[in-house]
Amino acid sequence: MNLPNSLTLVRMFLVPLLVVVLLTEFEGRRILGFPKELVGAAIFGLASITDWLDGYLARRRRQVTWLGQMLDPIADKLLTSAAFISLVQLGLAPAWMVALIIGREFAITALRSLAYTKGITIPASPLGKIKMVSQVTAILLLILGWGPMPWLAPIGYITLWAVMLLAVASAADYYRRFHRLLTARVTDVNVARQRRAG
Numbered sequence: 446m447n448l449p450n451s452l453t454l455v456r457m458f459l460v461p462l463l464v465v466v467l468l469t470e471f472e473g474r475r476i477l478g479f480p481k482e483l484v485g486a487a488i489f490g491l492a493s494i495t496d497w498l499d500g501y502l503a504r505r506r507r508q509v510t511w512l513g514q515m516l517d518p519i520a521d522k523l524l525t526s527a528a529f530i531s532l533v534q535l536g537l538a539p540a541w542m543v544a545l546i547i548g549r550e551f552a553i554t555a556l557r558s559l560a561y562t563k564g565i566t567i568p569a570s571p572l573g574k575i576k577m578v579s580q581v582t583a584i585l586l587l588i589l590g591w592g593p594m595p596w597l598a599p600i601g602y603i604t605l606w607a608v609m610l611l612a613v614a615s616a617a618d619y620y621r622r623f624h625r626l627l628t629a630r631v632t633d634v635n636v637a638r639q640r641r642a643g
Contacts, residue, residue, distance in 0.1 A: 449503035450510065452495040456520045460527045461493040467531040469608045474592070482592025486585055492524050493581045521577070536564050537587045537598075542609050546580070549570070549612040553619050565626045572615035578610045 466476065466485045477482045499517065503509045526547050532538035553573075560567050583604035588599025 447503075447506070447508045447510065449499040449508050450516065452502070453498040453520050454515045456495045456499075457516075457523060458493045458576070459488055459495075460520075460523045463488045463492065463524075464527050464531055467528075468534060470546055475593075476536070479550070480592050482588055486588045487627055489528055489584060489588065492496050496521055510554075517553070522554070523582070525577075526550065528588075532584065532587055534592065537591055538602075538605060540603060546610055546612050549616045553616060556619055560626070562621055563627065563630065565623070565630055566621060567623055567626065570618050570622070572611060572618050576608060576611040576615050578613055579604060583608050 454602050463485060466481055466488060469481075471481050474481050495519075506632040529538060529547060533540045533543050557567050583601050586597045586601030586604055590596070
C-alpha cells in the first residue's frame with residue numbers, strides 16, 4: 446500500500462467521523478471545547494486536502510495504480526455525498542438540490558463504467574474539477590454558516606446553486622465526450638473490419 450492510496454483510505458475513514466460529528470447532539474454543541482461546526486469543517490477540510498494530495502503524490506512519485514484510480518473517485522463520492530446528506534438532515538441544504546447533485550455523480554460513474562466496458566477512457570473534465578472545488582467550498586461555507594459564522598450561510602447557499610448548475614453542465618459534457626469517443630471507436634472498428642474483409 447503506497448502513500449497516495451493510504452491517503453485515499455484515510456479520506457474514506459474520515460467520512461463516518463464527519464457524519465457523527467455533524468449529526469450527533471453534543472452538550473453545548475462543543476467537542477473538546479471547540480464548536481462542533483468547526484470540528485466538522487476541519488474534518489471535511491482535512492479529507493478534502495487528502496483528495497488533492499493523494500493525486501499529487503501519485504503523479505510526482507509515479508505511484509499511479511489501478512487500485513488508486515478505482516478508490517479515489519469512490520472516496521470522493523462517499524465524502525461529498527455523506528456531507529451533503531448530513532446538510533439535508535440538518536436543514537441546511539434543500540433535498541432536491543442534493544438529490545440532483547448526488548444523482549449526477551452516480552450517473553457519471555455508470556457512464557464511465559459503460560465506457561470502460563467498450564474500451565473507452567473518459568478523463569476527468571475541467572468542468573468536473575471546477576464542480577468538485579465548488580462542492581468543497583459550498584459544504585465548508587454551509588457547515589461554518591450553521592455555527593459560529595452565520596454570515597457565511599447565504600454565500601454557501603449561492604455556491605450550492607453554482608454546484609448544481611456545474612453538475613448539470615459537466616454531466617452534459619461527459620455525455621457529449623462519451624458519444625463522440627464511442628462514435629469514433631465504432632468507426633475505427635468498422636474501418637478495421639473492412640480492411641480485413643478487403
